[in-house]
Amino acid sequence: MTFSPADLDAFWLTLRLAGVTTLLLLLLGTPVAWWLARTECRVKTMVEAVVALPLVLPPTVLGFYLLVALGKDGPLGRLWHALGGEPLVFTFAGLVIGSVIYTLPFVVQPLQNAFQAVHENLLEAAATLRASPMDRFFSIALPLARPGFLTAATLGFAHTVGEFGVVLMIGGNIPGQTKVTSIAIYDHVQSLEYHDAHVLSAILLTFAFVVLFIVYAVNRSFRLQST
Protein backbone atom coordinates (compact mmCIF):
# COMPACT_ATOMS: atom_id res chain seq x y z
CA MET A 1 0.00 0.00 0.00
CA THR A 2 1.57 3.23 -1.11
CA PHE A 3 0.62 6.86 -0.64
CA SER A 4 1.34 9.57 -3.09
CA PRO A 5 2.63 12.72 -1.34
CA ALA A 6 -0.56 14.45 -2.45
CA ASP A 7 -2.71 11.83 -0.73
CA LEU A 8 -0.60 12.12 2.39
CA ASP A 9 -1.14 15.89 2.31
CA ALA A 10 -4.86 15.37 1.96
CA PHE A 11 -4.82 12.96 4.85
CA TRP A 12 -2.96 15.31 7.21
CA LEU A 13 -5.15 18.19 6.18
CA THR A 14 -8.22 16.12 7.04
CA LEU A 15 -6.88 15.29 10.48
CA ARG A 16 -5.92 18.91 11.10
CA LEU A 17 -9.33 20.16 10.02
CA ALA A 18 -11.14 17.58 12.15
CA GLY A 19 -8.91 18.34 15.14
CA VAL A 20 -9.38 22.10 14.99
CA THR A 21 -13.09 21.77 14.32
CA THR A 22 -13.63 19.38 17.24
CA LEU A 23 -11.69 21.59 19.61
CA LEU A 24 -13.66 24.68 18.60
CA LEU A 25 -16.94 22.80 18.79
CA LEU A 26 -16.25 21.54 22.31
CA LEU A 27 -15.49 25.10 23.39
CA LEU A 28 -18.52 26.64 21.67
CA GLY A 29 -20.87 23.68 22.04
CA THR A 30 -20.45 23.20 25.79
CA PRO A 31 -22.08 26.46 26.87
CA VAL A 32 -24.78 26.08 24.22
CA ALA A 33 -25.51 22.51 25.31
CA TRP A 34 -25.50 23.49 29.00
CA TRP A 35 -27.92 26.31 28.31
CA LEU A 36 -30.19 24.05 26.25
CA ALA A 37 -30.11 21.38 28.96
CA ARG A 38 -31.08 23.78 31.76
CA THR A 39 -33.30 26.47 30.28
CA GLU A 40 -37.08 26.49 30.12
CA CYS A 41 -36.94 29.60 27.95
CA ARG A 42 -39.13 29.76 24.84
CA VAL A 43 -36.22 30.50 22.50
CA LYS A 44 -34.86 27.06 23.37
CA THR A 45 -36.95 25.16 20.83
CA MET A 46 -35.83 27.49 18.07
CA VAL A 47 -32.18 27.16 19.00
CA GLU A 48 -32.55 23.39 19.12
CA ALA A 49 -34.05 23.37 15.63
CA VAL A 50 -31.30 25.59 14.25
CA VAL A 51 -28.60 23.41 15.82
CA ALA A 52 -30.19 20.31 14.28
CA LEU A 53 -30.55 21.82 10.77
CA PRO A 54 -27.31 20.33 9.39
CA LEU A 55 -28.71 16.87 10.17
CA VAL A 56 -31.35 17.18 7.48
CA LEU A 57 -30.04 19.89 5.16
CA PRO A 58 -28.11 18.74 2.06
CA PRO A 59 -24.50 19.78 2.62
CA THR A 60 -24.57 21.57 -0.70
CA VAL A 61 -27.33 23.87 0.54
CA LEU A 62 -25.36 24.74 3.64
CA GLY A 63 -22.21 25.11 1.56
CA PHE A 64 -23.97 27.34 -0.91
CA TYR A 65 -25.25 29.72 1.76
CA LEU A 66 -21.84 29.79 3.40
CA LEU A 67 -20.22 30.52 0.06
CA VAL A 68 -22.56 33.45 -0.45
CA ALA A 69 -22.30 34.75 3.10
CA LEU A 70 -18.54 34.39 3.44
CA GLY A 71 -17.69 35.53 -0.10
CA LYS A 72 -16.10 38.93 -0.54
CA ASP A 73 -19.47 40.45 -1.41
CA GLY A 74 -21.38 38.50 1.25
CA PRO A 75 -22.39 40.13 4.53
CA LEU A 76 -19.99 38.14 6.71
CA GLY A 77 -17.23 38.27 4.13
CA ARG A 78 -17.45 42.05 3.94
CA LEU A 79 -17.48 42.42 7.69
CA TRP A 80 -14.49 40.11 7.92
CA HIS A 81 -12.67 42.09 5.24
CA ALA A 82 -13.46 45.37 6.99
CA LEU A 83 -11.92 43.95 10.16
CA GLY A 84 -8.79 43.27 8.15
CA GLY A 85 -9.24 39.53 7.66
CA GLU A 86 -7.93 37.58 4.70
CA PRO A 87 -10.60 36.12 2.39
CA LEU A 88 -12.36 33.09 3.91
CA VAL A 89 -13.68 31.28 0.90
CA PHE A 90 -11.37 28.62 -0.51
CA THR A 91 -9.12 28.73 2.55
CA PHE A 92 -8.52 26.48 5.54
CA ALA A 93 -10.18 29.04 7.85
CA GLY A 94 -13.29 28.97 5.68
CA LEU A 95 -13.31 25.19 5.85
CA VAL A 96 -13.13 25.33 9.62
CA ILE A 97 -16.12 27.67 9.77
CA GLY A 98 -18.10 25.42 7.44
CA SER A 99 -17.16 22.30 9.37
CA VAL A 100 -18.04 23.85 12.70
CA ILE A 101 -21.54 24.67 11.51
CA TYR A 102 -22.01 21.41 9.65
CA THR A 103 -20.89 19.29 12.62
CA LEU A 104 -22.58 21.37 15.34
CA PRO A 105 -25.44 18.91 16.11
CA PHE A 106 -23.05 15.98 16.42
CA VAL A 107 -21.32 17.74 19.31
CA VAL A 108 -24.14 19.74 20.91
CA GLN A 109 -26.70 16.93 21.07
CA PRO A 110 -24.59 14.38 22.98
CA LEU A 111 -23.45 17.14 25.33
CA GLN A 112 -27.01 18.31 25.86
CA ASN A 113 -28.14 14.76 26.62
CA ALA A 114 -25.27 14.29 29.04
CA PHE A 115 -26.01 17.56 30.83
CA GLN A 116 -29.71 16.74 31.02
CA ALA A 117 -28.81 13.49 32.76
CA VAL A 118 -27.06 15.49 35.52
CA HIS A 119 -29.78 15.70 38.12
CA GLU A 120 -30.78 19.15 39.40
CA ASN A 121 -30.80 17.54 42.87
CA LEU A 122 -27.04 17.17 42.85
CA LEU A 123 -26.50 20.75 41.71
CA GLU A 124 -28.75 21.93 44.54
CA ALA A 125 -26.79 19.83 47.02
CA ALA A 126 -23.58 21.43 45.71
CA ALA A 127 -25.15 24.87 46.12
CA THR A 128 -25.87 24.14 49.79
CA LEU A 129 -22.18 23.20 50.06
CA ARG A 130 -20.97 26.66 49.07
CA ALA A 131 -20.42 26.00 45.36
CA SER A 132 -21.21 28.99 43.11
CA PRO A 133 -22.99 28.35 39.79
CA MET A 134 -19.67 28.27 37.90
CA ASP A 135 -18.15 26.02 40.57
CA ARG A 136 -21.16 23.66 40.33
CA PHE A 137 -20.69 23.42 36.58
CA PHE A 138 -17.02 22.51 36.81
CA SER A 139 -17.10 20.32 39.91
CA ILE A 140 -20.39 18.46 39.37
CA ALA A 141 -21.87 18.83 35.89
CA LEU A 142 -18.68 18.52 33.87
CA PRO A 143 -17.32 15.37 35.52
CA LEU A 144 -20.73 13.69 35.48
CA ALA A 145 -21.14 14.52 31.78
CA ARG A 146 -17.75 13.03 30.90
CA PRO A 147 -19.11 10.17 28.75
CA GLY A 148 -21.06 12.76 26.76
CA PHE A 149 -17.86 14.67 26.05
CA LEU A 150 -16.17 11.57 24.74
CA THR A 151 -19.11 10.83 22.46
CA ALA A 152 -19.31 14.43 21.30
CA ALA A 153 -15.59 14.67 20.56
CA THR A 154 -15.38 11.41 18.64
CA LEU A 155 -18.57 11.95 16.69
CA GLY A 156 -17.57 15.53 15.91
CA PHE A 157 -14.12 14.45 14.76
CA ALA A 158 -15.38 11.54 12.70
CA HIS A 159 -18.15 13.53 11.10
CA THR A 160 -15.73 16.24 10.04
CA VAL A 161 -13.45 13.63 8.52
CA GLY A 162 -16.37 12.34 6.49
CA GLU A 163 -17.42 15.75 5.23
CA PHE A 164 -17.62 16.31 1.47
CA GLY A 165 -20.35 18.57 0.16
CA VAL A 166 -19.67 21.62 2.29
CA VAL A 167 -15.95 21.39 1.61
CA LEU A 168 -16.53 21.15 -2.08
CA MET A 169 -18.75 24.23 -2.06
CA ILE A 170 -16.64 26.59 0.02
CA GLY A 171 -13.20 25.02 -0.07
CA GLY A 172 -12.80 23.81 -3.58
CA ASN A 173 -9.85 21.59 -4.24
CA ILE A 174 -6.60 23.32 -3.36
CA PRO A 175 -3.88 20.80 -2.40
CA GLY A 176 -2.55 21.40 1.11
CA GLN A 177 -5.19 24.09 1.69
CA THR A 178 -8.61 22.65 1.19
CA LYS A 179 -8.17 19.29 -0.49
CA VAL A 180 -9.23 16.85 2.20
CA THR A 181 -9.32 13.05 1.89
CA SER A 182 -12.92 12.78 0.77
CA ILE A 183 -12.22 15.25 -2.06
CA ALA A 184 -9.04 13.36 -2.94
CA ILE A 185 -11.06 10.15 -3.29
CA TYR A 186 -13.52 11.94 -5.54
CA ASP A 187 -10.62 13.23 -7.64
CA HIS A 188 -9.13 9.76 -7.96
CA VAL A 189 -12.42 8.31 -9.11
CA GLN A 190 -12.88 11.12 -11.60
CA SER A 191 -9.45 10.28 -13.01
CA LEU A 192 -10.26 6.54 -12.94
CA GLU A 193 -7.45 5.95 -10.39
CA TYR A 194 -9.45 3.26 -8.63
CA HIS A 195 -6.49 1.81 -6.77
CA ASP A 196 -5.77 5.10 -4.97
CA ALA A 197 -9.47 5.61 -4.31
CA HIS A 198 -9.61 2.13 -2.79
CA VAL A 199 -6.71 2.76 -0.42
CA LEU A 200 -8.07 6.06 0.89
CA SER A 201 -11.63 4.74 1.13
CA ALA A 202 -10.49 1.69 3.07
CA ILE A 203 -8.63 3.91 5.49
CA LEU A 204 -11.68 6.11 6.09
CA LEU A 205 -13.95 3.09 6.46
CA THR A 206 -11.66 1.49 9.02
CA PHE A 207 -11.26 4.78 10.83
CA ALA A 208 -15.02 5.33 11.07
CA PHE A 209 -15.64 1.81 12.33
CA VAL A 210 -12.90 1.97 14.95
CA VAL A 211 -14.08 5.33 16.23
CA LEU A 212 -17.69 4.22 16.59
CA PHE A 213 -16.63 0.97 18.19
CA ILE A 214 -14.61 2.86 20.80
CA VAL A 215 -17.47 5.26 21.54
CA TYR A 216 -19.94 2.46 22.12
CA ALA A 217 -17.48 0.40 24.15
CA VAL A 218 -16.56 3.31 26.40
CA ASN A 219 -20.18 4.35 26.89
CA ARG A 220 -21.03 0.79 27.81
CA SER A 221 -18.32 0.68 30.45
CA PHE A 222 -19.49 4.01 31.87
CA ARG A 223 -23.03 2.69 32.10
CA LEU A 224 -21.84 -0.45 33.86
CA GLN A 225 -19.74 1.61 36.26
CA SER A 226 -22.61 3.82 37.27
CA THR A 227 -25.07 1.02 37.99
Added chain:
Amino acid sequence: MSTLNVRFALARDAFRLDAQFEAPGRGVTALFGQSGSGKTTLLRCIAGLERAPGGLLAINGEVWQDESRGHFLPTHKRPLGYVFQDARLFPHLSVQRNLEFGWKRTPAPQRQVAFEQAVGWMGLEKLLARSPQHLSGGEKQRVAIARALLNGPRLLIMDEPLAALDAAAKAEILPYFDRLHEELAIPLIYVSHALEEVTRLADHLLLMEAGRIIATGKPAEVLTRLDLPLSHLDDAAAAVDAVVAGHDEEFGLSYLDFPGGRIATPRQPFAIGHAVRVRILAKDVSLTLDVPKRTSILNVFPARLSEIVEHNPAQLLVSLTVGDARLLARITRKSAKLLELQPGMEVYAQVKGVVLMP
Protein backbone atom coordinates in the same frame (compact mmCIF):
# COMPACT_ATOMS: atom_id res chain seq x y z
CA MET B 1 -30.44 37.76 69.98
CA SER B 2 -30.43 34.00 69.91
CA THR B 3 -33.34 33.05 67.70
CA LEU B 4 -34.40 31.88 64.30
CA ASN B 5 -36.69 34.38 62.69
CA VAL B 6 -38.51 33.05 59.68
CA ARG B 7 -41.28 34.39 57.45
CA PHE B 8 -42.04 33.07 53.97
CA ALA B 9 -45.08 33.29 51.73
CA LEU B 10 -45.24 31.63 48.37
CA ALA B 11 -47.98 30.56 45.94
CA ARG B 12 -47.33 27.54 43.73
CA ASP B 13 -50.15 26.20 41.56
CA ALA B 14 -52.76 25.04 44.07
CA PHE B 15 -50.40 25.24 47.05
CA ARG B 16 -49.92 28.25 49.31
CA LEU B 17 -47.08 28.55 51.76
CA ASP B 18 -47.62 31.18 54.41
CA ALA B 19 -45.30 30.31 57.24
CA GLN B 20 -43.99 32.46 60.01
CA PHE B 21 -42.25 31.41 63.19
CA GLU B 22 -39.60 32.14 65.75
CA ALA B 23 -37.59 29.34 67.29
CA PRO B 24 -34.68 29.06 69.73
CA GLY B 25 -31.27 29.76 68.25
CA ARG B 26 -29.92 26.39 69.37
CA GLY B 27 -31.10 22.86 69.92
CA VAL B 28 -33.42 20.79 67.76
CA THR B 29 -36.50 22.44 66.34
CA ALA B 30 -38.71 19.74 64.87
CA LEU B 31 -41.01 20.70 62.02
CA PHE B 32 -43.88 18.25 62.01
CA GLY B 33 -46.66 17.96 59.46
CA GLN B 34 -48.39 15.56 57.12
CA SER B 35 -47.04 14.97 53.61
CA GLY B 36 -47.95 17.90 51.41
CA SER B 37 -48.22 20.38 54.28
CA GLY B 38 -45.33 22.41 52.84
CA LYS B 39 -42.46 21.37 55.08
CA THR B 40 -40.00 20.79 52.25
CA THR B 41 -41.00 24.00 50.49
CA LEU B 42 -40.39 25.92 53.71
CA LEU B 43 -36.95 24.32 54.06
CA ARG B 44 -36.14 25.16 50.43
CA CYS B 45 -37.04 28.78 51.12
CA ILE B 46 -34.80 28.78 54.17
CA ALA B 47 -31.94 27.38 52.08
CA GLY B 48 -32.56 29.92 49.31
CA LEU B 49 -33.36 27.17 46.79
CA GLU B 50 -36.74 28.86 46.33
CA ARG B 51 -37.09 32.59 46.44
CA ALA B 52 -40.19 33.82 48.22
CA PRO B 53 -41.09 37.40 47.25
CA GLY B 54 -41.68 38.77 50.75
CA GLY B 55 -39.31 36.46 52.60
CA LEU B 56 -37.49 37.26 55.80
CA LEU B 57 -34.87 35.05 57.41
CA ALA B 58 -32.54 35.86 60.28
CA ILE B 59 -30.39 33.27 62.01
CA ASN B 60 -29.18 34.38 65.42
CA GLY B 61 -29.09 38.00 64.33
CA GLU B 62 -27.56 37.41 60.89
CA VAL B 63 -29.99 38.42 58.18
CA TRP B 64 -29.85 36.00 55.25
CA GLN B 65 -32.87 37.35 53.49
CA ASP B 66 -34.95 40.47 53.85
CA GLU B 67 -36.86 41.12 50.66
CA SER B 68 -38.28 44.37 52.02
CA ARG B 69 -34.76 45.69 51.63
CA GLY B 70 -34.05 43.63 48.51
CA HIS B 71 -31.60 41.45 50.42
CA PHE B 72 -31.24 37.84 49.30
CA LEU B 73 -28.21 35.65 49.94
CA PRO B 74 -28.00 32.96 47.25
CA THR B 75 -27.83 29.39 48.53
CA HIS B 76 -24.08 29.02 48.11
CA LYS B 77 -23.47 32.06 50.33
CA ARG B 78 -25.65 30.79 53.19
CA PRO B 79 -23.58 28.98 55.81
CA LEU B 80 -25.92 26.05 56.30
CA GLY B 81 -25.85 22.28 56.27
CA TYR B 82 -28.71 20.69 54.35
CA VAL B 83 -29.36 16.96 54.69
CA PHE B 84 -31.78 15.83 52.02
CA GLN B 85 -34.13 12.89 52.32
CA ASP B 86 -32.28 11.14 49.50
CA ALA B 87 -28.71 11.92 50.74
CA ARG B 88 -27.65 13.35 47.35
CA LEU B 89 -24.05 12.24 47.57
CA PHE B 90 -21.98 13.05 44.50
CA PRO B 91 -21.64 9.75 42.63
CA HIS B 92 -18.33 10.64 40.95
CA LEU B 93 -16.57 11.38 44.26
CA SER B 94 -15.44 9.03 47.02
CA VAL B 95 -16.89 9.37 50.51
CA GLN B 96 -13.77 11.27 51.54
CA ARG B 97 -14.11 13.75 48.66
CA ASN B 98 -17.83 14.12 49.27
CA LEU B 99 -17.01 15.11 52.85
CA GLU B 100 -14.31 17.50 51.67
CA PHE B 101 -16.62 19.23 49.17
CA GLY B 102 -18.03 21.86 51.52
CA TRP B 103 -15.09 21.64 53.92
CA LYS B 104 -12.62 22.85 51.29
CA ARG B 105 -14.92 25.71 50.34
CA THR B 106 -15.33 26.86 53.96
CA PRO B 107 -12.81 29.44 55.18
CA ALA B 108 -10.88 27.89 58.09
CA PRO B 109 -12.17 30.28 60.80
CA GLN B 110 -15.80 29.44 59.91
CA ARG B 111 -15.35 25.70 60.31
CA GLN B 112 -17.39 24.29 63.17
CA VAL B 113 -15.96 20.82 63.66
CA ALA B 114 -12.67 19.16 62.80
CA PHE B 115 -12.70 16.77 59.87
CA GLU B 116 -11.78 13.77 62.03
CA GLN B 117 -14.42 14.75 64.56
CA ALA B 118 -17.28 14.65 62.04
CA VAL B 119 -15.94 11.38 60.63
CA GLY B 120 -15.77 9.93 64.15
CA TRP B 121 -19.23 11.12 65.23
CA MET B 122 -20.83 9.49 62.23
CA GLY B 123 -18.61 6.39 62.37
CA LEU B 124 -17.27 6.78 58.83
CA GLU B 125 -13.60 5.85 59.38
CA LYS B 126 -13.87 2.66 57.36
CA LEU B 127 -15.97 4.11 54.57
CA LEU B 128 -13.77 7.00 53.44
CA ALA B 129 -12.30 5.29 50.38
CA ARG B 130 -15.62 3.89 49.20
CA SER B 131 -17.76 5.12 46.37
CA PRO B 132 -21.28 6.27 47.37
CA GLN B 133 -22.76 3.55 45.13
CA HIS B 134 -21.42 0.95 47.51
CA LEU B 135 -23.00 2.29 50.69
CA SER B 136 -26.19 1.17 52.42
CA GLY B 137 -29.02 3.66 52.87
CA GLY B 138 -28.07 4.33 56.49
CA GLU B 139 -24.40 4.80 55.61
CA LYS B 140 -25.27 7.25 52.83
CA GLN B 141 -27.32 9.31 55.23
CA ARG B 142 -24.51 9.36 57.81
CA VAL B 143 -22.11 10.59 55.13
CA ALA B 144 -24.63 13.26 54.13
CA ILE B 145 -24.92 14.42 57.74
CA ALA B 146 -21.14 14.58 58.20
CA ARG B 147 -20.82 16.44 54.88
CA ALA B 148 -23.35 19.01 56.12
CA LEU B 149 -21.56 19.37 59.47
CA LEU B 150 -18.26 19.99 57.69
CA ASN B 151 -19.76 22.86 55.70
CA GLY B 152 -19.28 25.28 58.60
CA PRO B 153 -23.03 25.64 59.13
CA ARG B 154 -24.71 28.25 61.34
CA LEU B 155 -27.92 26.34 60.77
CA LEU B 156 -28.50 22.66 60.07
CA ILE B 157 -31.51 21.56 58.09
CA MET B 158 -32.60 17.96 57.82
CA ASP B 159 -35.47 17.00 55.58
CA GLU B 160 -36.85 13.65 56.77
CA PRO B 161 -33.38 12.11 56.84
CA LEU B 162 -34.77 8.78 58.05
CA ALA B 163 -37.87 8.54 55.88
CA ALA B 164 -36.22 6.51 53.12
CA LEU B 165 -34.67 4.02 55.55
CA ASP B 166 -36.04 0.74 56.82
CA ALA B 167 -36.54 0.08 60.52
CA ALA B 168 -33.13 -1.55 60.96
CA ALA B 169 -31.28 1.33 59.30
CA LYS B 170 -33.27 3.81 61.40
CA ALA B 171 -32.32 2.03 64.58
CA GLU B 172 -28.71 2.06 63.42
CA ILE B 173 -28.63 5.79 62.73
CA LEU B 174 -30.68 7.21 65.62
CA PRO B 175 -27.85 6.96 68.19
CA TYR B 176 -25.80 9.21 65.91
CA PHE B 177 -28.51 11.84 66.17
CA ASP B 178 -28.39 11.66 69.94
CA ARG B 179 -24.65 12.28 69.74
CA LEU B 180 -25.23 15.27 67.47
CA HIS B 181 -27.81 16.61 69.85
CA GLU B 182 -25.35 16.52 72.74
CA GLU B 183 -22.34 17.89 70.89
CA LEU B 184 -23.77 20.55 68.66
CA ALA B 185 -24.12 24.21 69.54
CA ILE B 186 -25.90 25.30 66.35
CA PRO B 187 -29.63 25.16 65.70
CA LEU B 188 -31.05 22.19 63.80
CA ILE B 189 -34.38 22.26 61.98
CA TYR B 190 -35.51 18.67 61.69
CA VAL B 191 -38.42 17.84 59.43
CA SER B 192 -40.41 14.70 59.99
CA HIS B 193 -43.84 13.22 59.75
CA ALA B 194 -42.95 10.45 62.21
CA LEU B 195 -44.20 11.34 65.64
CA GLU B 196 -41.75 9.07 67.41
CA GLU B 197 -38.69 10.71 65.84
CA VAL B 198 -40.04 14.12 66.71
CA THR B 199 -40.75 13.13 70.30
CA ARG B 200 -37.29 11.69 70.65
CA LEU B 201 -35.29 14.54 69.20
CA ALA B 202 -37.17 17.79 69.56
CA ASP B 203 -36.37 20.57 72.01
CA HIS B 204 -38.89 22.75 70.27
CA LEU B 205 -41.79 21.77 68.07
CA LEU B 206 -43.36 23.48 65.06
CA LEU B 207 -46.58 22.10 63.75
CA MET B 208 -47.38 22.69 60.10
CA GLU B 209 -50.67 22.27 58.26
CA ALA B 210 -51.65 23.37 54.74
CA GLY B 211 -48.68 25.69 54.38
CA ARG B 212 -49.07 27.39 57.76
CA ILE B 213 -47.38 27.00 61.12
CA ILE B 214 -50.33 26.30 63.39
CA ALA B 215 -48.51 25.81 66.69
CA THR B 216 -45.08 26.18 68.23
CA GLY B 217 -43.76 25.35 71.67
CA LYS B 218 -42.18 22.75 73.91
CA PRO B 219 -42.93 19.20 72.70
CA ALA B 220 -44.45 18.33 76.09
CA GLU B 221 -47.05 21.06 75.53
CA VAL B 222 -47.69 20.83 71.80
CA LEU B 223 -47.98 17.03 71.89
CA THR B 224 -50.68 17.11 74.56
CA ARG B 225 -52.82 20.01 73.31
CA LEU B 226 -56.21 18.54 72.49
CA ASP B 227 -57.03 21.29 70.01
CA LEU B 228 -54.11 20.23 67.80
CA PRO B 229 -54.07 17.19 65.51
CA LEU B 230 -51.03 15.54 67.17
CA SER B 231 -53.01 14.36 70.18
CA HIS B 232 -55.55 12.75 67.86
CA LEU B 233 -53.09 10.60 65.93
CA ASP B 234 -53.26 6.85 66.52
CA ASP B 235 -49.85 6.86 68.16
CA ALA B 236 -50.49 10.07 70.09
CA ALA B 237 -48.29 10.26 73.15
CA ALA B 238 -47.08 12.63 75.81
CA ALA B 239 -43.37 13.24 76.25
CA VAL B 240 -41.90 13.74 79.70
CA ASP B 241 -38.29 14.37 80.58
CA ALA B 242 -37.01 12.18 83.38
CA VAL B 243 -33.80 11.30 85.20
CA VAL B 244 -32.66 7.82 86.18
CA ALA B 245 -33.11 7.76 89.95
CA GLY B 246 -32.15 4.24 90.88
CA HIS B 247 -32.18 0.56 90.02
CA ASP B 248 -33.88 -2.33 91.74
CA GLU B 249 -31.69 -5.34 91.10
CA GLU B 250 -33.98 -7.73 92.96
CA PHE B 251 -36.85 -7.23 90.53
CA GLY B 252 -34.82 -6.02 87.56
CA LEU B 253 -36.35 -2.58 87.50
CA SER B 254 -35.15 0.98 87.02
CA TYR B 255 -36.77 4.06 88.49
CA LEU B 256 -37.10 7.31 86.59
CA ASP B 257 -38.06 10.58 88.27
CA PHE B 258 -40.15 13.03 86.28
CA PRO B 259 -41.89 16.20 87.44
CA GLY B 260 -45.02 14.18 88.23
CA GLY B 261 -43.60 11.26 90.14
CA ARG B 262 -41.49 8.14 89.76
CA ILE B 263 -41.81 5.69 86.86
CA ALA B 264 -40.83 2.04 87.17
CA THR B 265 -39.51 0.39 83.99
CA PRO B 266 -37.64 -2.80 83.18
CA ARG B 267 -33.94 -2.43 84.12
CA GLN B 268 -32.22 0.18 81.90
CA PRO B 269 -28.50 0.26 81.11
CA PHE B 270 -28.08 3.87 82.24
CA ALA B 271 -26.24 5.32 85.20
CA ILE B 272 -28.11 7.14 87.94
CA GLY B 273 -28.55 10.78 86.95
CA HIS B 274 -28.78 10.01 83.20
CA ALA B 275 -31.46 12.11 81.49
CA VAL B 276 -34.00 10.33 79.35
CA ARG B 277 -37.13 11.28 77.50
CA VAL B 278 -40.10 9.06 78.12
CA ARG B 279 -42.94 8.61 75.69
CA ILE B 280 -46.29 7.67 77.19
CA LEU B 281 -48.89 6.66 74.63
CA ALA B 282 -52.44 7.90 75.14
CA LYS B 283 -53.81 4.39 74.64
CA ASP B 284 -51.59 3.06 77.48
CA VAL B 285 -53.09 5.38 80.09
CA SER B 286 -56.28 4.49 81.94
CA LEU B 287 -58.08 6.39 84.70
CA THR B 288 -59.49 5.41 88.07
CA LEU B 289 -61.26 7.53 90.66
CA ASP B 290 -59.83 5.70 93.68
CA VAL B 291 -56.31 4.62 94.46
CA PRO B 292 -56.09 1.33 92.66
CA LYS B 293 -55.31 -1.47 95.09
CA ARG B 294 -54.36 -5.01 94.20
CA THR B 295 -53.44 -4.05 90.60
CA SER B 296 -50.55 -5.34 88.49
CA ILE B 297 -49.80 -1.88 87.24
CA LEU B 298 -46.87 -0.24 89.05
CA ASN B 299 -47.09 3.21 87.56
CA VAL B 300 -50.02 5.02 89.11
CA PHE B 301 -49.98 8.79 89.47
CA PRO B 302 -52.41 11.19 91.08
CA ALA B 303 -53.55 13.52 88.34
CA ARG B 304 -55.88 16.43 87.68
CA LEU B 305 -58.11 16.07 84.67
CA SER B 306 -57.70 19.26 82.67
CA GLU B 307 -59.67 18.76 79.46
CA ILE B 308 -61.86 16.24 77.65
CA VAL B 309 -62.67 16.18 73.93
CA GLU B 310 -64.22 13.68 71.57
CA HIS B 311 -61.76 11.54 69.64
CA ASN B 312 -64.22 9.37 67.73
CA PRO B 313 -67.79 8.26 68.44
CA ALA B 314 -66.57 5.60 70.85
CA GLN B 315 -63.57 7.27 72.43
CA LEU B 316 -62.64 10.45 74.24
CA LEU B 317 -59.29 12.08 74.63
CA VAL B 318 -58.33 13.38 78.03
CA SER B 319 -55.44 15.61 79.00
CA LEU B 320 -54.07 15.30 82.52
CA THR B 321 -51.79 17.29 84.72
CA VAL B 322 -49.48 15.11 86.76
CA GLY B 323 -47.38 17.33 88.95
CA ASP B 324 -45.72 19.65 86.43
CA ALA B 325 -46.05 17.14 83.62
CA ARG B 326 -48.84 16.55 81.16
CA LEU B 327 -50.21 13.21 79.99
CA LEU B 328 -52.80 12.06 77.50
CA ALA B 329 -55.34 9.30 78.04
CA ARG B 330 -57.63 7.74 75.48
CA ILE B 331 -60.69 6.21 77.14
CA THR B 332 -64.11 5.09 76.00
CA ARG B 333 -67.03 7.45 76.14
CA LYS B 334 -68.85 4.83 78.12
CA SER B 335 -66.23 4.79 80.92
CA ALA B 336 -66.26 8.57 81.05
CA LYS B 337 -70.02 8.45 81.53
CA LEU B 338 -69.83 5.73 84.18
CA LEU B 339 -67.12 7.57 86.12
CA GLU B 340 -68.82 10.94 85.49
CA LEU B 341 -65.51 12.45 84.49
CA GLN B 342 -65.36 16.26 84.49
CA PRO B 343 -62.53 18.73 83.91
CA GLY B 344 -60.94 19.70 87.22
CA MET B 345 -61.50 16.30 88.83
CA GLU B 346 -58.76 14.56 90.77
CA VAL B 347 -58.14 11.09 89.34
CA TYR B 348 -55.47 8.43 89.21
CA ALA B 349 -53.66 7.74 85.96
CA GLN B 350 -52.56 4.15 85.49
CA VAL B 351 -49.74 3.86 82.98
CA LYS B 352 -49.45 0.44 81.42
CA GLY B 353 -46.20 1.01 79.58
CA VAL B 354 -43.67 3.65 78.65
CA VAL B 355 -41.19 3.98 75.79
CA LEU B 356 -37.74 5.21 76.69
CA MET B 357 -35.82 7.51 74.39
CA PRO B 358 -32.33 7.77 75.83
